[in-house]
Amino acid sequence: MADNDPPGFELPLLLFAGFRSLIDQLHAELATRGHPDVRPAYGFAMQAIGVLGATASEIGRRLGVSKQAAGKTVDRLAALGYVERVDDPHDARRKLIRLTPRGIDSLVQSAEIFDRLRARWVEALGADRVAQLESSLRTVVPNAGFPVDVPGWFG
Amino acid sequence: MADNDPPGFELPLLLFAGFRSLIDQLHAELATRGHPDVRPAYGFAMQAIGVLGATASEIGRRLGVSKQAAGKTVDRLAALGYVERVDDPHDARRKLIRLTPRGIDSLVQSAEIFDRLRARWVEALGADRVAQLESSLRTVVPNAGFPVDVPGWFG
């Protein structure tokens, strides 16, 4: 808080640019590995589904959006072959959404690519600075895991 | 890169959560200061307009979106009284978009709020850790200013 305060907009812009840069590189790399149609929102949705599967309502809850919005995303995911809907034998109202092998593959590849991108940051900054960056963010943003509440923040 | 690599998704999630947290707090505070209708995209658009004003095409270029998309955003901004369209006397094709006093006020307040939020991070982390966080991000993300290319990254 000295004479030359930073022009407030810089910190949020840097955080966004960092996030955006990772996401863009992820999808560029994902496209070359057989997943050209995966969009950022799909990755979050598939994370919310998880290996155990989930109902559309549950996905909506985990993502912080309405069940209708989650249902639409599941439609798109299903059309691309990343998930499938299975009738729940114990509850005729429910339909379990499950990742297909293709869906699982996209998640595995994403994790692998993110690890690689993080390694690039370690090359540029050093392991301790990256670790400290993560630690700082964990401190100021509690619960940064799922439910992540990411899609639709713009609308 | 030891045995227990971090699960790649954490770094991007932390960056997003940090950004999102600042943006959410900004708009909550902005709402209490007479700007309840400002949406995240509007702030970026008004930044792109700047105090000198700009044409819709230019705004689109600065934001990395089509001129049509920029024009639509300007429509919404104008309907809320944040900008006005002025005929350019030197070029009958152009219409200069200018911030109204209300638009300028929202920008001034935003900068002030962001400074306050950053000060909260400094309280939690210490000035040097925040400064190092910014410095690290500047290193891994060159050109984090405008043109910022933020809206529509999800679509």
Next chain:
DNA sequence: TAAAGTCGACAACGTGGTTGTCGAAACAGT
């Protein structure tokens, strides 16, 4: 068994993007 809650689906809509087209105006070259 009746009431209340949850599930997925459907419809209508809002916002923030896209491409394509268009007439009007400016500009560049002959």
Next chain:
DNA sequence: ACTGTTTCGACAACCACGTTGTCGACTTTA
């Protein structure tokens, strides 16, 4: 001075992703 090219803003149609509201079918609870 005319002609072709570029740029401007506007309009239309469309897509992705979200919202509320409604609905019938099913489950759960009292």
